[in-house]
Amino acid sequence: MSRAARSLLFLLVAIFLAAPIVIVAGVSVNEQKTLEFPPKGFSLTWYTQIITDPGWRGALITSVVIAVLAAALAVLVAFPLVWSQWRRSRRWVRIFEVLGLTPFILPPVITALGFLAFWATIGFYGAPWTVVISHAIFFVTLPLVTLSLGFASIDREIVEAAATLGADDRTLLRTIVLPLVGPYILSGYAFAFVLSLNEYIVAYMVAGFTIETLPIKIFNSLRYGYTPTMAAVTVVFVMLAAIIFGIVARFGDLPRLLGAWSSKES
Amino acid sequence: MASARKRSLSDYLPVLFPALMLTVFFVAPFGIMLSVSFFQRIQGAFYEPAFVLDNYARFLTLFFAGRLAFSLFLAALVAVVCVAVGLPFTYQLTRLSRRLQVFWLVGLLSILSLSEVIIGFAWSTLFSRTAGITNIFAALGLMDEAISLSPSFEAVLTGMVYQALPYAVLVLYPSVARLDPSLVEAARTLGASPIRAFFNLVVPVLRNALLATLIMVFVFALGSYLLPQLLGRPQHWTLSVLITDQAIYQSNMPFAAAMAVFLVLVSLALIGLSLTIGRRGAAT
Numbered sequence: 001m002s003r004a005a006r007s008l009l010f011l012l013v014a015i016f017l018a019a020p021i022v023i024v025a026g027v028s029v030n031e032q033k034t035l036e037f038p039p040k041g042f043s044l045t046w047y048t049q050i051i052t053d054p055g056w057r058g059a060l061i062t063s064v065v066i067a068v069l070a071a072a073l074a075v076l077v078a079f080p081l082v083w084s085q086w087r088r089s090r091r092w093v094r095i096f097e098v099l100g101l102t103p104f105i106l107p108p109v110i111t112a113l114g115f116l117a118f119w120a121t122i123g124f125y126g127a128p129w130t131v132v133i134s135h136a137i138f139f140v141t142l143p144l145v146t147l148s149l150g151f152a153s154i155d156r157e158i159v160e161a162a163a164t165l166g167a168d169d170r171t172l173l174r175t176i177v178l179p180l181v182g183p184y185i186l187s188g189y190a191f192a193f194v195l196s197l198n199e200y201i202v203a204y205m206v207a208g209f210t211i212e213t214l215p216i217k218i219f220n221s222l223r224y225g226y227t228p229t230m231a232a233v234t235v236v237f238v239m240l241a242a243i244i245f246g247i248v249a250r251f252g253d254l255p256r257l258l259g260a261w262s263s264k265e266s
Numbered sequence: 267m268a269s270a271r272k273r274s275l276s277d278y279l280p281v282l283f284p285a286l287m288l289t290v291f292f293v294a295p296f297g298i299m300l301s302v303s304f305f306q307r308i309q310g311a312f313y314e315p316a317f318v319l320d321n322y323a324r325f326l327t328l329f330f331a332g333r334l335a336f337s338l339f340l341a342a343l344v345a346v347v348c349v350a351v352g353l354p355f356t357y358q359l360t361r362l363s364r365r366l367q368v369f370w371l372v373g374l375l376s377i378l379s380l381s382e383v384i385i386g387f388a389w390s391t392l393f394s395r396t397a398g399i400t401n402i403f404a405a406l407g408l409m410d411e412a413i414s415l416s417p418s419f420e421a422v423l424t425g426m427v428y429q430a431l432p433y434a435v436l437v438l439y440p441s442v443a444r445l446d447p448s449l450v451e452a453a454r455t456l457g458a459s460p461i462r463a464f465f466n467l468v469v470p471v472l473r474n475a476l477l478a479t480l481i482m483v484f485v486f487a488l489g490s491y492l493l494p495q496l497l498g499r500p501q502h503w504t505l506s507v508l509i510t511d512q513a514i515y516q517s518n519m520p521f522a523a524a525m526a527v528f529l530v531l532v533s534l535a536l537i538g539l540s541l542t543i544g545r546r547g548a549a550t
Contacts, residue, residue, distance in 0.1 A: 107489030114295035259440025
């Protein structure tokens with residue numbers, strides 16, 4: 001492909017990906033409570049309303065609390081699995097790893113419906129904490145993948161040397177494993193956190209009638225008409241995701257995390 | 267003796283918690299959903315345990331067959347568009363400098379992680395008459411006046427391609443990034459034009475990865491549950507939208523569960539197929 005054609009391809013994809021966000025960003029600074037583009041006047045009222053309006057603030061807090069806890073639980077479920085598989089490879093551990101990869105690949109409605117049937121059957125339908133557990137299981141795939149990459153990057157010779165010198169599992173974990181896979185734990189957490197923040201269908205099916213996360217609040221508000229506040233929330237979410245993934249890229253090797261050879265190897 | 271017991275304990279202990287969590291909160295919900303799909307629905311209430319095949323028999327109606335055909339057609343179209351755009355894009359992306367690659371990857375990840383609610387809201391704003399893109403076209407004189415572009419099939423397709431394109435690029439990224447650059451250089455040295463080198467070399471080498479990606483994006487698009495509802499008319503609703511509708515608004519859990527079980531079988535069969543293709547690709 002010639003240089004011009006290549007630049008054109010990047011430009012077109014960039015326009016396509018940015019267009020809805022640019023329009024929404026424009027709408028979010030309207031002075032009046034109307035959705036107009038180009039915006040009439042300029043005002044950041046709709047951004048401050050996310051914090052000052054009790055409804056939006058409540059939804060924001062609910063979403064953040066769920067995402068913080070769910071991502072932590074996802075890491076806690078994923079870490080021992082990957083650790084055992086790395087320390088002593090076992091076929092039956094592999095089964096659980098595959099099980100943890102499944103919810104992410106299947107259409108989300110299926111997992112959501114499974115959780116709805118499950119929580120309704122055991123009688124906790126609508127309890128806010130059920131969303132935390134559901135999200136943790138739904139997104140356990142992400143720490144599983146990043147941690148597997150992290151463990152794969154540990155030099156086996158260091159581990160053997162440590163074991164020869166008499167280090168037990170606990171010492172190994174503390175002195176070698178945790179420092180080396182630390183960044184991968186953080187990136188797994190970050191991925192799960194951002195996705196939980198944005199997740200709609202599982203949260204809605206599990207506890208949509210009792211709690212309001214930000215995506216649920218946006219969806220419910222759509223029925224009463226579009227407001228600039230929803231546009232402001234959208235812009236905040238896009239920026240938040242970009243900042244968090246930017247931090248992951250700053251401190252980790254993003255191309256490697258996403259499956260390309262590391263820069264050292266190539 | 268003592269050390270053997272200790273070893274087996276340290277073998278099982280760490281896995282106990284994740285194994286328990288995944289069994290209780292993932293395997294059990296699937297089992298319950300499977301059994302609910304055979305339950306009897308009670309009008310005006312929830313459902314009662316039974317073993318009936320009514321919920322599956324409803325698949326055989328013309329209405330359901332039509333919805334299913336439309337869902338598969340839409341998902342296939344989304345997959346083809348995303349791979350057709352995604353392949354040349356990913357190929358060029360991997361040839362950029364590392365800095366620029368990271369920049370694009372962060373952007374793609376940010377869009378991929380966006381809630382379907384937000385994507386639906388953003389595109390319906392862009393397609394609307396008051397705030398939409400047609401205002402710009404009208405201002406530029408390309409159109410007489412602003413019009414509303416949704417609900418329509420094209421709007422649904424655009425929204426779903428927007429959602430799936432970053433996914434397609436990220437699924438393609440590993441195999442394209444690992445492509446040996448000397449292959450293309452060799453072809454170029456032998457006088458092949460860049461476009462010829464792309465179609466006669468890159469595409470055949472990545473054939474299996476492309477097929478696997480097509481299937482993965484197809485399954486991903488099957489999962490879209492809100493965009494057909496927010497950007498389309500009822501005739502554009504897919505299986506995923508119908509499942510949500512039956513479960514929440516019609517409170518017909520047994521029928522929703524039966525459709526979900528069916529969707530699981532279709533998805534798992536396709537994923538299995540894509541893994542086989544992917545493995546064959548790795549072996550050759």
